[in-house]
Amino acid sequence: MEKLKSIIPDRIKRTIEESGPEDLPSTCSTLLHWCLQTPLFHKILGELAGSDTALCGKNMEAALDFKRQGNSFFTKGDYASALHFYSKALRLAPIDAQDMEKNLVATLYVNRASSLYKMDRLVECLRDCNRAIVISPSYAKAWYRRGVANAALGNNHHATCDLKISGILEPSPSGKGHVERELKETRDKCRNKSSSVVHQDGRSQSCIDEKPKMKLNIVHTPTKGRGLTTEVDIPEATLVHTEQPYAMIILKRFRDTYCHYCFKELPVDVNPCPSCSIPVYCSQDCQLRAGGMFERNIPKSNSIHKSIPDELQKHIAEVIVTDRCKLDDNHFAEHRHECKGVNWPAVLPPDIVLAGRILCKAKHLADSFEHQIALDLAHNYAQTTPEDKLEFHIYAIVLLSCLQQSHDPKIQPDGVLIAQLVILISQIKVNSMAVVHMKSTDINVAPGESRAGGPSSSTLEQIRVGQAIYLSGSLFNHSCQPNVHAYFISRTLFVRSTKFVAAGCTLEISYGPQVGQWDLKDRQQRLHNDYSFECQCEGCVDLNLSDLVLNAFGCADRSCSGVVLEIGAAEYEKKRLRALQSSPNTSPSKQLQQHQVF
Numbered sequence: 088m089e090k091l092k093s094i095i096p097d098r099i100k101r102t103i104e105e106s107g108p109e110d111l112p113s114t115c116s117t118l119l120h121w122c123l124q125t126p127l128f129h130k131i132l133g134e135l136a137g138s139d140t141a142l143c144g145k146n147m148e149a150a151l152d153f154k155r156q157g158n159s160f161f162t163k164g165d166y167a168s169a170l171h172f173y174s175k176a177l178r179l180a181p182i183d184a185q186d187m188e189k190n191l192v193a194t195l196y197v198n199r200a201s202s203l204y205k206m207d208r209l210v211e212c213l214r215d216c217n218r219a220i221v222i223s224p225s226y227a228k229a230w231y232r233r234g235v236a237n238a239a240l241g242n243n244h245h246a247t248c249d250l251k252i253s254g255i256l257e258p259s260p261s262g263k264g265h266v267e268r269e270l271k272e273t274r275d276k277c278r279n280k281s282s283s284v285v286h287q288d289g290r291s292q293s294c295i296d297e298k299p300k301m302k303l304n305i306v307h308t309p310t311k312g313r314g315l316t317t318e319v320d321i322p323e324a325t326l327v328h329t330e331q332p333y334a335m336i337i338l339k340r341f342r343d344t345y346c347h348y349c350f351k352e353l354p355v356d357v358n359p360c361p362s363c364s365i366p367v368y369c370s371q372d373c374q375l376r377a378g379g380m381f382e383r384n385i386p387k388s389n390s391i392h393k394s395i396p397d398e399l400q401k402h403i404a405e406v407i408v409t410d411r412c413k414l415d416d417n418h419f420a421e422h423r424h425e426c427k428g429v430n431w432p433a434v435l436p437p438d439i440v441l442a443g444r445i446l447c448k449a450k451h452l453a454d455s456f457e458h459q460i461a462l463d464l465a466h467n468y469a470q471t472t473p474e475d476k477l478e479f480h481i482y483a484i485v486l487l488s489c490l491q492q493s494h495d496p497k498i499q500p501d502g503v504l505i506a507q508l509v510i511l512i513s514q515i516k517v518n519s520m521a522v523v524h525m526k527s528t529d530i531n532v533a534p535g536e537s538r539a540g541g542p543s544s545s546t547l548e549q550i551r552v553g554q555a556i557y558l559s560g561s562l563f564n565h566s567c568q569p570n571v572h573a574y575f576i577s578r579t580l581f582v583r584s585t586k587f588v589a590a591g592c593t594l595e596i597s598y599g600p601q602v603g604q605w606d607l608k609d610r611q612q613r614l615h616n617d618y619s620f621e622c623q624c625e626g627c628v629d630l631n632l633s634d635l636v637l638n639a640f641g642c643a644d645r646s647c648s649g650v651v652l653e654i655g656a657a658e659y660e661k662k663r664l665r666a667l668q669s670s671p672n673t674s675p676s677k678q679l680q681q682h683q684v685f
């Protein structure tokens with residue numbers, strides 16, 4: 088992309104770098120025209136969206152190779168390494184591939200289930216058995232492994248059903264004998280113990296049902312544009328807002344460790360996308376919600392084996408059906424348009440792939456691209472740096488061309504559509520939220536689990552896992568002295584007050600920098616670089632002691648409570664103080680005595 092940027096003629100670069108939002112249709116069509124006549128652009132497009140260079144697709148040979156490595160570690164008793172290689176193989180195995188007359192993916196799930204069983208990860212083992220059964224309901228080994236895992240968990244009734252089914256489906260006499268022995272053992276245990284069912288999910292569901300009890304109003308402020316308030320007083324620690332994202336994307340460095348849909352840490356039994364090799368999910372549920380190109384048919388349980396009695400057919404049907412989630416008609420599967428094994432979703436920066444998700448969702452909801460991708464969000468295109476303007480133009484053209492080539496030939500990149508996308512990209516820069524999750528670094532806690540009483544705060548670390556657009560959440564303005572705090576549980580945004588907020592006051596989160604943690608100049612610089620605005624919050628407009636203290640040391644005269652500032656900082660603060668004293672709006676309580684400060 089840098090190479091392409093470097094050969095754009097200077098006159099086109101200049102008009103783009105000096106453009107305002109009103110010039111966009113013309114600057115976009117000029118750049119598009121130039122791109123279409125430039126061989127390097129077509130070469131880049133071929134690499135990003137062409138099927139012959141696709142590296143993100145499934146790969147049977149590589150999957151078989153990883154499977155062999157997994158088998159070799161299993162035989163040696165190194166079950167953790169076996170699990171690792173089976174997971175790698177699952178990511179690459181084509182969903183309908185056959186290996187030794189069996190479905191390769193189902194075989195890999197059963198092999199991984201066996202490793203999990205050996206590692207005493209019984210709940211995960213059960214989940215892998217279910218995945219194998221959904222793909223191949225007549226797979227005797229999957230029922231057998233499910234049976235022994237259920238027996239070990241004390242789910243005796245389920246174990247008996249599983250093993251009976253396995254015994255009927257098992258073709259070899261020695262295999263049948265093996266299953267019979269296991270079944271007898273389970274029956275004996277059943278006689279001695281009462282049965283209890285361990286839930287197969289096995290992962291605690293976070294309590295995210297709390298709903299805010301107040302309505303937020305949009306108000307227009309003179310210095311910050313739109314903002315949010317309420318008509319009631321808000322006590323400290325009150326939930327003021329919750330919201331699901333319009334679109335969301337995982338950051339590249341967390342692709343192998345966090346679920347690409349719900350952003351939770353991945354369990355050991357990861358679920359890969361059935362149709363390409365990039366996304367991995369924590370569960371079947373998340374994988375189905377994110378969506379791939381592949382649509383699975385639900386197998387009919389009574390088509391499996393004629394001699395299976397009715398009560399076992401019912402058991403099979405239950406196993407197959409509990410594995411699927413219900414999606415409502417309006418649900419947008421955000422990975423679907425990216426799932427062709429082509430390279431662009433893996434290679435382009437996350438905010439550009441996020442723009443693609445927004446674009447496709449807008450089309451999904453409105454069934455047309457035109458005039459629909461304009462979200463009602465602030466953008467600062469006019470204040471954007473010249474380099475960013477050029478970059479937004481190039482990425483908008485590249486993204487639309489990739490979508491046209493790999494997803495929908497009906498998409499016609501033209502000046503107007505590209506201009507909308509440029510604005511959307513600059514809206515993402517200004518409005519997207521960094522999705523931060525807390526990670527326990529306590530080595531005794533397995534991923535996705537928490538210790539009784541929760542890990543101590545000293546072992547918690549903030550991880551920026553993804554980026555998301557929340558349509559209402561993006562109306563919260565920034566303050567370096569915020570009164571509300573935003574946090575995330577899975578995909579849901581929660582906003583909670585951090586102090587008492589009187590009715591009518593604007594609710595403001597911190598976009599990052601805060602008084603007391605960052606010095607004034609650094610805060611302003613950061614906000615300017617990341618969001619292209621000059622901060623007008625109270626913490627920046629009024630003088631506050633902690634800004635001074637961060638850059639100061641105590642006066643040598645013990646009787647003086649003042650502080651000494653480095654000369655540059657002192658001049659800067661003096662200027663601010665003079666501006667403040669001449670401003671009629673300054674609250675007297677905020678004015679500091681000059682002799683005290685300097």
Ligand SMILES: C[S@@+](CC[C@H](N)C(=O)[O-])C[C@H]1O[C@@H](n2cnc3c(N)ncnc32)[C@H](O)[C@@H]1O
Pocket residue numbers: 310311312313314464465467517518561562563564565566618619620621622623624
């Ligand atoms: C996420 S949006 C917030 C909603 C926005 N005010 C609107 O009208 O849609 C971020 C933009 O709001 C404005 N903004 C937010 N906080 C601000 C602040 N403390 N000082 C100045 N402008 C601010 C800036 O234009 C910034 O780019």
